[in-house]
Amino acid sequence: MATYILRRVIQAIPILIGVAVISFFIVHLAPGSPVDKFRGGRVSPAAIQLMIKLYQLDQPLLNQLWAWLTTFPQVWRPDAWGYSFTDGKPVLTTILSRAPLTMLLMGSSLLLTALIGIPIGILGAVRQYGLADKVITLLATMGYALPTFVLGVFLRTVLATQLKLFPLFGAHTLGRPETLPDLFWHMVLPVTTLTIVGVAGWSRYMRASMLEVLRQDYIRTARAKGLASSVVIFKHAMRNALIPIVTLFGLSIPILLGGAAVTETIFSWPGLGFLGVQAVITRDYPTVLAFVMIGGILVVLGNLLADVLYATVDPRIRY
DSSP states (O other): OHHHHHHHHHHHHHHHHHHHHHHHHHHHHSSSOGGGGGTTTTSOHHHHHHHHHHTTTTSOHHHHHHHHHHHTTOTTSTTTTOBOTTTOOBHHHHHHHHHHHHHHHHHHHHHHHHHHHHHHHHHHHHTTTSHHHHHHHHHHHHHHHSOHHHHHHHHIIIIIIISOOSOSSSSSOTTSOOOHHHHHHHHHHHHHHHHHHHHHHHHHHHHHHHHHHHTSHHHHHHHHTTOOHHHIIIIIIHHHHHHHHHHHHHHHHHHHHHHHHHHHHHTTOOSHHHHHHHHHHTTOHHHHHHHHHHHHHHHHHHHHHHHHHHHHHOTTOOO
């Protein structure tokens, strides 16, 4: 297993380099410049030229690309990922300060998705074509079809703006001490948004996987032996049905980052997603590139985690 993981990590290096090169040229070849927002205001042309020189925007693109590729892996340096065009702070420092809030949001959503989506999917498979299955299928289809931004705006408008049951934005209440209960209270709506979309997909996957397992011969044999239905379902069927879900778990990690970007923006949650969206709007090149690279790294790690977990759950898989 260790050899397989090492081989996958080595194979990921050219993939990440390709992601870095493509992202760099897409960002830099877009019309305009990060300093355009300073033109025509109180900033003098001399200050703008100084900023261009400071951020090396006057260098050829290939030189800028090489400088970025060679410094980006040096994460032990605070300036490895460059400085933000917005506030002048090191991008790496800003990302490290924002990452815990995004990890908390994503981790909570992923945990709730698994705890809710898997039992619902099992129930839908066991009660196939029954009332419970029809209700679950209807709700799951609706949740899966709803875009994240539509669901988030709806929850914010109804529960926060109109009913005033939850905070409207941020991770803490302004003017009050930052406490864990206050943080968790602010998490309710963004976590609910991500969880509803996740549960809709996971329950459908679990139902389909469980139905396939329940049709296997060894399940019929277990029932013919007189085993209780609960034993057949939870001891014999569920473990094999979870194999595709384990794979889905690893692949959900990078997907959640994209969903978190939309959700964090809707609820002004000060995490990586909100930072990435703001960086795109303000043309903050270093922050945008760092955010894209984090997404690429999560895709590689998510795929690797899915393969490792797949081999762990299924003893027939050996690397």
